[in-house]
Amino acid sequence: MSTENIATISCRQLSKRYGKVEALRNASFEVGRGEIFGCIGPDGSGKSTLFRILTTLLRADSGGATVEGLDVVKDYHAIRNRLGYMPGRFSLYQDLSVEENLNFFASIFNVTIRENYPLIRDIYRQLEPFKSRRAGKLSGGMKQKLALCCALIHKPSVLLLDEPTTGVDPISRKEFWDILAQLRRQDITIVVSTPYMDEALRCDRIALMREGAVLKIETPERIISQFPQTLWSVQGDPMYKLLTDLRRHEDIISSYAFGDAHHATVRSERITPLQLEENLKMLGYLNVEVKKIQPTIEDCYIAMIND
Amino acid sequence: MATKNNRRLSIINYQLIVKEFRHIFRDTRSMLILLAMPVVQIILFGFAITNEVKNAQVAVFDPSKDAATTRLTERIHASRHFDVVWHLSSAAEAGEVFKEGRVNLVVVFSENFGENIWRTGEATVQLIADATDPNQAVTLTGYASSIIADYRQELLAERSIPIRVKAQVNMLYNPQLQGAYNFVPGVMGMILILICAMMTAISVVREKETGTMDVLLVSPVKPLALIFSKLVPYFALSVVNLITILLLSVYVLNVPVSGSLLGLTALSLLYIFVSLALGMLISTLVATQVAAMLASSMALMLPVMLLSGMMFPTENMPAILQWLSSIVPARWYIAGVKKLMIEGLPIASSLKEIAILSLMAVALMTASFRKLKNEH
Numbered sequence: 106m107s108t109e110n111i112a113t114i115s116c117r118q119l120s121k122r123y124g125k126v127e128a129l130r131n132a133s134f135e136v137g138r139g140e141i142f143g144c145i146g147p148d149g150s151g152k153s154t155l156f157r158i159l160t161t162l163l164r165a166d167s168g169g170a171t172v173e174g175l176d177v178v179k180d181y182h183a184i185r186n187r188l189g190y191m192p193g194r195f196s197l198y199q200d201l202s203v204e205e206n207l208n209f210f211a212s213i214f215n216v217t218i219r220e221n222y223p224l225i226r227d228i229y230r231q232l233e234p235f236k237s238r239r240a241g242k243l244s245g246g247m248k249q250k251l252a253l254c255c256a257l258i259h260k261p262s263v264l265l266l267d268e269p270t271t272g273v274d275p276i277s278r279k280e281f282w283d284i285l286a287q288l289r290r291q292d293i294t295i296v297v298s299t300p301y302m303d304e305a306l307r308c309d310r311i312a313l314m315r316e317g318a319v320l321k322i323e324t325p326e327r328i329i330s331q332f333p334q335t336l337w338s339v340q341g342d343p344m345y346k347l348l349t350d351l352r353r354h355e356d357i358i359s360s361y362a363f364g365d366a367h368h369a370t371v372r373s374e375r376i377t378p379l380q381l382e383e384n385l386k387m388l389g390y391l392n393v394e395v396k397k398i399q400p401t402i403e404d405c406y407i408a409m410i411n412d
Numbered sequence: 413m414a415t416k417n418n419r420r421l422s423i424i425n426y427q428l429i430v431k432e433f434r435h436i437f438r439d440t441r442s443m444l445i446l447l448a449m450p451v452v453q454i455i456l457f458g459f460a461i462t463n464e465v466k467n468a469q470v471a472v473f474d475p476s477k478d479a480a481t482t483r484l485t486e487r488i489h490a491s492r493h494f495d496v497v498w499h500l501s502s503a504a505e506a507g508e509v510f511k512e513g514r515v516n517l518v519v520v521f522s523e524n525f526g527e528n529i530w531r532t533g534e535a536t537v538q539l540i541a542d543a544t545d546p547n548q549a550v551t552l553t554g555y556a557s558s559i560i561a562d563y564r565q566e567l568l569a570e571r572s573i574p575i576r577v578k579a580q581v582n583m584l585y586n587p588q589l590q591g592a593y594n595f596v597p598g599v600m601g602m603i604l605i606l607i608c609a610m611m612t613a614i615s616v617v618r619e620k621e622t623g624t625m626d627v628l629l630v631s632p633v634k635p636l637a638l639i640f641s642k643l644v645p646y647f648a649l650s651v652v653n654l655i656t657i658l659l660l661s662v663y664v665l666n667v668p669v670s671g672s673l674l675g676l677t678a679l680s681l682l683y684i685f686v687s688l689a690l691g692m693l694i695s696t697l698v699a700t701q702v703a704a705m706l707a708s709s710m711a712l713m714l715p716v717m718l719l720s721g722m723m724f725p726t727e728n729m730p731a732i733l734q735w736l737s738s739i740v741p742a743r744w745y746i747a748g749v750k751k752l753m754i755e756g757l758p759i760a761s762s763l764k765e766i767a768i769l770s771l772m773a774v775a776l777m778t779a780s781f782r783k784l785k786n787e788h
Contacts, residue, residue, distance in 0.1 A: 190630045201438075212427035215632065256627075
C-alpha cells in the first residue's frame, strides 16, 4: 500500500466462532483506496466469514472493522450504500431475465441503470445480446458478469467479491480479472477472495489465510521473492512411487505433488539437479527430468503451512 | 406529512412486489398446482372421500303389504341414500342376500304393521345392516330411522290418534348428514394454511439458498419491506383460492353460506394473515427449501388434518392433544367457519375465534420480524 492512501478498509483483530469452530482468528489488515486485495486460501479458511462481517451481514465476536471510515456495526446502514457485494454463488434470480435482474438490483438501491451505465458499459455490452434471456439459462461466465453488473449498478466505492471465479471456465476467469483491473483504475477498492492460487498474481496485495488465521499479507511478487528455499520440479516414471523416493532422499527437505510434476525443496549446496537426475535413473526411473523453477504462490503457501 | 409518506414508501417497495409476482407467474407448474389444489381437494372431499352413503342397496321384507308399509317403502326408495332393489318373500332370505353381498340394509316390517299403528299406535320395523363396516352400518340405520321417524311425525299430524314416537333422531344443522358440510370448513382451513405458510416459507428460503437474500439484506431495503413484498403475492393468491372454494362449495356442493358473508371473509383474511406469518417464522428457522417443505408439512399439514377437528372431533381427544390442538390456528378457523357458514350464526358468535387468531397473528409476526432483524 502506498503511503499517501488512507485505508479504505481496516480490520482489527477480527474473531468469529461457530460453536467449536473458530471461523476467524484475530484477522487484521488494511486495504487502501483503489487497491485489489486478495484473500487467498482453501475452503474453510475463513474468507466468507470475513466477507460477511465486512458486508455487515454478520457480527464479529471480537475485534472491529471499518469500511470507508464507517464502523461495520454502528454505521451499517451508511456502509450499505457504498458497498457492492457478490456472495459466493452468483446471487441472481434465475427466473428473471438479464435486464430484469439488473433493473431490480438498480431499483432496490434507488438508482436507475441509465445514471450509472458508464461504469458497467464494457461488461454489459457483452450481455446485451442476451438481455431478454433468463439468468438461469446463461453460461457460468455470463452469470458472473451479470452478477458483477448487479453489484456495480449503484456505483459502490468498495467491491467485495466472494469467490467470483469459482465454477467458471478459465477464459472467463481471465476476462473477469481484466475487468477488475479496469475497475481498479476507476478508484474502486476491490477485495476479492479465491481458492485459485494462480489468481493471486492479479492482486496488488494478498492475504494468505488458513483455518481462520491470516498467515501473511504482502504483494504477490514479494511473497514469491521471500520463498526461503530452492525449488525444483521433478518428473519421472512411475510418478507415484517417485514421490516416496524423493521424500526418502537425504538432500531433499520436502516434496509434494504439483500438477503433473512433483515439487521439491532441496539443500542446493549439497546437490545439483543433474546429480538428482542420475540418482533417480539409478533407482530405475524412466524419463527423468529435474529443473530449477520459480516458486508459485501455492509453493509459498505450502512452505508457510509446513513451517 | 412528507415524512410519513416516505416511511410508507420504504415499506411498500413496488419493484420488490413485482419481482415476487414474477417468481410466481413464471413458475407455471407451481402456480397451476396452487390454483388447482383447492378445486381438486373440494371435489375429492366433497364427492369421493366422504362418509356419506348414497344409493345403498336395500331389501325389504313386507309381510303385511298394507298402505302404511307401501308408503314407507316408497319413502325409503325415494331417498337418495337408498335404492330398494329387492323384495324378500321370507325373513330367512335376509341372511342369504347379505351373504351374496347384494344389499347393505334389510328392512323387515312386522306383521299387520298398518293395523297395529291404527289400533295400538305402535308398530315395529327391524333394520338389519351389514356391520362389517360399522361406520357405514351406523350411518345407514341412522338414515333409515330418520325416514321412519319423519313418517311417524306425518301420521301424527294427519290423524289425531296418539301415536307413540319412540326415538327421534335429530341431526342439527346437517339433517341429511351431508359430508360436505363438515369438510368444506376443513378443506378451507387446510388449503389456506398450506398455500400461505408453505409457499411463503419456501420463497424466502429459496433466496437464502441462492444467496440473493444476502444481497437484499446488504441493500438499503428495509427488512419490513422485504417481508411485506413476500406476503402480498401469496395473500392475493389465497384470496383467489378463498373465492374458488366458496364458489365451489355453494354451487357445486350445495353448501350455502348461511351466515354473514362479510364475517366469513373477515375471518378468512385474518386466518390467511396468521398463515403467512407462520410461513415467515418457519423461513427464519430453516436454511434449505427441502427443510422448509418438510417443516411446513410436518408442522402444518398433519396437525391441521389430525388436530383441528377437521377429521376427528377435538372434544374426544385426550387432554394433552386438546391442549396441542388449541395452538393449531386451523382449529379456531374451522370452528369459526362452521359457525358463520354452516350454522348461520352472527359474527358475534365467533368473537372468541377472531380474538385468538388475532393474537396468534400478532405473536407470529412479531416473532418472525424480530428473528429476521436479530440475524442481521
